Amino acid sequence: MTRSPATPLPPPKARRRLRETAALTQTQLADRVGVTPATVRAWESGRTTPRGRKREAYAKLLMTLAEEETVQAPEPESKLEPEAKPQPQPEPQPEAKPQPQPQPVAAPEPVALTPAQAFDALYAFSAPALVRQTFLLTGRREQARESVERAFQAAWEHWPEVARDRDPVGWVRATAYEYALSPWQRLRPRHRHPEPPPADPGDRTLLNTLLRLPPRHRRTLVLYDGxxxxxxxxxxxxxxxxPATANRLLRAREAVAGRLPALADPEVLHRRLAELASNERLRAAEPPTVRRGGERRARLRTRAAIAFTVALIGTTALTVRTAPTHYEPPVSPGQAVRGVPQRVAPGALSDEELELRQKLRDQVQDGPQRLSPRLE
Structure with a gap:
């Protein structure tokens, strides 16, 4: 069985032009297609391409907008005009001097952004939405904000790679989700103190249902339906x-629909997730603060690595300096042997012993005279 070809779509620039000609915002067009404004923005920039039912609905809407643009356009003038009456020929005028033609003004070249300006623009554009999305994964406002800030700090450390990425927002989002769902978060003291739940009972029930899902199923549900x-x-x-992602999505939807039957429809679930994230007062720090925090953390890690390396080198040098150069066998403890008296430390010498010792010292101790016999 062969698959039917996908519905053709106009280029990304043409999609945006059709929407702007129809005086529609990205939010209005997203509501008519059933997606989020961020998805429409990605379609119009060419970062992503719609698929499946969303592609059919998007292509049908663009075709309708194109037909409306054609109807509203003024009809071209007919080439067949009625026969015109002969007009009197104008009197010849004296030949005018040629006027100098104005030189075309070159368009100003686009100003290239510095890395810091590009980072600040990316943060201001995507950080608030990423904090709300991360809140759906963790249910903790401060943890969601910290996860997004850590993700942007990691992006600033790898900025050349992130700037050339096809989807920089996706790079940051994946890093933030990994940090937020890390098992090490449970060991932090902050995790032991629960935060106040949402004020609305429906939002509270939906958030508790999301937090009961396994982390992988919860992340898949937020990415697809949120x-x-x-x-x-x-x-x-x-x-x-x-296939594994589709299985996780189906299981997550079944778990949510089991507790909240009103959210069995994916469109209703998408709207409720957006409302739950929007109802919370979530804040994000300023871009310069995040950049400086990342730079400060990088400097601390560098200094810690240098200090550890110096300590390791010093310890190795001290060990080499004080280590023995040859093997010294251990001395076994003394034991008493039967029949052998124990050694006793010598005491003071008697007068006779002192006289004998002096006599021995006065005699010749070496030389041939010691070897020659002497008659007494």
């Missing part, structure tokens, strides 16, 4: 195969 990614992109970001 962020609006398609199945292949969700599988790529979660580092899983497409």
């Amino acid at each position: 962020v609006g990614l398609d199945l292949p992109e969700t599988a790529a970001e979660t580092e899983a195969s497409t």
Whole structure:
């Protein structure tokens, strides 16, 4: 069985032009297609391509906008005009001097952003939404904010790589999700003190239902039904195969629908997730603060690594200096042997012993005279 070819779509620039010609915002177009404004923004920039039912709905809407643009466009003038009456010929005018033609003004070249300016623009554009999405994964406001800041600090450390990435927001989002769902978060003292739940009972029930899901299922549900990614992109970001991602998504939807039957419809679930994230007062730090925090943390790690290396070198040098150069066997403890008296320390010498010792010292101790016999 062969698959039917995908519905053709106009280029990304043409998609944006059709939307702007129809005086529609990205939010309005996203509501008509059933996706998020971020997804529409990604489609119009060419970062992602719609697939499946969303592609059919998007292509149908663009075709409708193109037809409306054609109807509203003024009809071209007919080439067949009525026969015109002969007009009197104008009197010849004296030949005018040629006027100098104005030189075309060159368009100003686009100003290249510095790395810090590009980072600040990316942070201001995506940080608030990423904090709200991370809150759906953790249920903790401060942990969500910290996870996004750590992800952006990691992006600043690897900025050349992130700047050339096809989807920088996706790079930061994956890093933030990994940090937020890390098992080490449970060992922090902050995790032992629960935060106040949402004020609305419906939001509280939905958040508790999300937190009861396994981390992988929860992340898949937030990416697909919350962020609006398609199945292949969700599988790529979660580092899983497409069938495994689809299985996780179905299980997560079944668990949510089991506790909240009103959210069995994916469109309703998407809207409720967006409302739950938007109802919370979540804040994000300023871009310069995040950049300086990342730089300060990098300097501390560098200094700690240098200090550890110096301590290791000093310890190795001290060990080499004080280590013995040859083997010294251990001395076994003394034991008493039967029949052998114990050694006793010598005491004071008697007068006779002192006289004998003096006599021996006065005699010749070496030389041939000691060897020759002497008659007494």
